[in-house]
Amino acid sequence: MEIRDATADDWPAIWPFFHQIVAAGETYAYDRDTTSDRGREIWMLDPPGRTVVAVERDATVIGSAKTHPNQGGPGAHVATASFMVDPAHSGQGVGRALGEYVLDLARAKGYRAMQFNAVVEANTRAVALWRSLGFEIVGTVPEAFHHPVKGYVGLHVMYRKL
Structure with missing residues (x-):
């Protein structure tokens, strides 16, 4: 697997799993009917943001991440x-x-x-992964996420120093 900067040409490969994950409504607070155009606006960032893709040896995109300042100005x-x-x-x-x-x-x-603002507490695999990478839960907003199966669950704010 290689991780590299995403290009505009990668969006058609990201969109199918982006759409599947968002439509499921279990891990992201995006509208479940987000369109490809809106998804691209959300995910494919301009500087100072950055979007990357994980690709297999055959160049198949199997994952993606985006990063940017959590806040502007004095929080950047x-x-x-x-x-x-x-x-x-x-x-x-x-x-x-x-x-x-x-x-x-x-x-x-x-x-x-680095701070994650909204990690769905029911997404136990993600919570465990972030904890294993040194993040701690610094707060939880109770019932801030409406999970399609588990009902109202909390959103964790997770943080780690770099």
Whole structure:
């Protein structure tokens, strides 16, 4: 697997799993009927943001991440990031590789910390992954996410120094 900067030409390969994940409504607070055009606006960032893809040796895109300043101005020294792995490649280390890559990117860009604003508490695999990469839960907004199966669940704010 290789991780590299995403290009506009990668969007058609990202869209199918982006759409599948968002339409499921279990892990992202995006409208479940998000269109490809709107998804591209959300995911394919202009500087200072950055979007990357994880690709297999045959150039198949199997995951993607985006990172950018969590806030502007005096809060721009803290990064944030979002990650999606093609469900067909779940459990193969793609998310961990993307997480490690983005943490290294943020460090190299001079960010002092990384904060995730809305990790669905019912997404236990993601919570465990981020904890294993040094993130801690610094707060939970109760019932802030309406999960299609589990009902109202909390959103964690997760943080780690870089």
